[in-house]
Amino acid sequence: MTATAPEIHRGLAGVVVDTTEISTVIQETNSLTYRGYPVQDLAARRRFEEVAYLLWYGELPDERQLAGFKARERALRPLDRTTSELLARLPETCHPMDVLRTAVSYFGAEDPTEDDDSPAANRAKSLTLLAKLPTVVAADQRRRRGLAPIPPDPGLGYAENFFHMCFGSVPDPDVVRCFDISLTLYAEHSFNASTFTARVVTSTLSDLYSAVTAAIGALKGPLHGGANEAVMHMLTEIGDPQRAEQWLDEALAAKRKIMGFGHRVYKYGDSRVPIMQDALDRLVARAADPDVTRKAALHAALRHAMLSRKGIHPNLDYPAGLAYHLMGFDTPAFTPIFVMSRITGWTAHITEQLGHNALIRPLAAYDGPGQRPVPSDA
Numbered sequence: 183m184t185a186t187a188p189e190i191h192r193g194l195a196g197v198v199v200d201t202t203e204i205s206t207v208i209q210e211t212n213s214l215t216y217r218g219y220p221v222q223d224l225a226a227r228r229r230f231e232e233v234a235y236l237l238w239y240g241e242l243p244d245e246r247q248l249a250g251f252k253a254r255e256r257a258l259r260p261l262d263r264t265t266s267e268l269l270a271r272l273p274e275t276c277h278p279m280d281v282l283r284t285a286v287s288y289f290g291a292e293d294p295t296e297d298d299d300s301p302a303a304n305r306a307k308s309l310t311l312l313a314k315l316p317t318v319v320a321a322d323q324r325r326r327r328g329l330a331p332i333p334p335d336p337g338l339g340y341a342e343n344f345f346h347m348c349f350g351s352v353p354d355p356d357v358v359r360c361f362d363i364s365l366t367l368y369a370e371h372s373f374n375a376s377t378f379t380a381r382v383v384t385s386t387l388s389d390l391y392s393a394v395t396a397a398i399g400a401l402k403g404p405l406h407g408g409a410n411e412a413v414m415h416m417l418t419e420i421g422d423p424q425r426a427e428q429w430l431d432e433a434l435a436a437k438r439k440i441m442g443f444g445h446r447v448y449k450y451g452d453s454r455v456p457i458m459q460d461a462l463d464r465l466v467a468r469a470a471d472p473d474v475t476r477k478a479a480l481h482a483a484l485r486h487a488m489l490s491r492k493g494i495h496p497n498l499d500y501p502a503g504l505a506y507h508l509m510g511f512d513t514p515a516f517t518p519i520f521v522m523s524r525i526t527g528w529t530a531h532i533t534e535q536l537g538h539n540a541l542i543r544p545l546a547a548y549d550g551p552g553q554r555p556v557p558s559d560a
């Protein structure tokens with residue numbers, strides 16, 4: 183009797199591995215919902231802190247709950263001296279995602295409750311990370327510019343405080359709003375590679391910091407979160423809107439992946455792109471600067487060329503990359519900013535995984551050499 187060959191799903195494409203209550207893409211409407219709420223409505227009507235609360239607690243906060251949540255987050259923002267000194271010792275040649283990964287690993291090492299995986303302990307750790315990660319990202323960007331860190335301001339909201347810690351000032355509310363929208367859009371996306379990584383680590387009953395450290399590693403790659411930074415490098419390489427089509431033809435002929443395009447789940451366009459593109463258009467319009475207009479024209483030209491050549495739509499990283507550039511952030515900080523937002527989704531999934539845990543351990547079809555004798559020593 184011949185055994186039937188197992189069906190292989192490379193990259194787990196199309197495989198449903200578990201249930202989740204946190205978010206879903208509704209294919210019929212091409213809409214993403216967090217805990218049932220359409221993300222475009224959350225982005226339009228709520229601030230990122232409220233979205234974080236929703237992802238963790240399952241419901242939007244009332245006024246009192248939001249005030250308490252904000253106060254706790256603001257109080258946790260400062261880094262202690264040891265952490266600041268440790269991070270300042272990391273080589274500036276390393277990627278800022280390495281700094282973030284090291285920071286989270288260190289937060290775990292110094293937390294005496296690291297192995298307490300009760301919901302209350304994990305909620306406290308999640309809030310600590312949400313509060314401290316922007317402080318790490320901002321200090322690291324300033325260090326690379328040869329500038330001293332700026333301490334967090336507990337009087338400012340999450341988005342405003344990040345600008346303050348990066349630049350020593352808060353831009354006008356339109357810019358802050360565009361940034362806040364990007365944080366809402368980046369917060370959660372079901373079983374993407376980094377979230378799944380966090381769930382795999384959690385499924386072994388390892389601790390939250392280990393799961394987040396691993397997730398940061400997964401997000402860093404250019405096929406995932408690293409694409410927002412890669413988009414900016416690509417636009418810089420192309421340089422001129424007139425070159426977009428020729429550059430694309432050559433890149434496709436060389437079998438290059440075009441950064442910020444394509445998606446495992448969305449085949450007819452990422453539901454988050456219209457909202458982020460709208461925010462980007464607002465940033466371009468308010469800049470009223472020929473250089474910004476040229477960058478926006480190049481961005482649009484490449485989008486049109488990619489759609490006409492390959493029929494492939496942009497993903498969220500495409501408009502977010504240029505938007506972060508126009509907000510003044512250094513390109514290597516783009517993926518760390520993604521982490522500042524996605525920490526909410528990752529930790530919501532860690533809690534959910536622990537709530538009905540099953541060790542994640544798939545099978546592989548072996549196609550190596552058949553069994554053979556070990557040769558005797560030479």
Ligand SMILES: CC(=O)SCCNC(=O)CCNC(=O)[C@H](O)C(C)(C)COP(=O)(O)OP(=O)(O)OC[C@H]1O[C@@H](n2cnc3c(N)ncnc32)[C@H](O)[C@@H]1OP(=O)(O)O
Nearest residue numbers: 404405406407409438439440441442443444445446497499
């Ligand atoms: C927030 C996020 O993480 S969103 C994703 C960010 N990543 C990127 O922008 C990186 C560029 N994009 C890609 O590499 C891919 O589209 C991925 C990794 C996102 C999705 O990949 P998959 O679901 O595995 O799709 P797959 O790679 O099989 O693509 C299907 C076809 O479209 C092509 N394709 C998909 N995306 C691209 C792209 N960006 N550039 C060129 N061709 C592409 C593939 O080459 C493939 O063509 P083929 O059938 O002729 O071989």
Ligand SMILES: O=C([O-])CC(=O)C(=O)O
Nearest residue numbers: 370371373374375446447
């Ligand atoms: O879902 C994915 O595969 C990637 C993505 O868009 C995200 O993580 O936001």
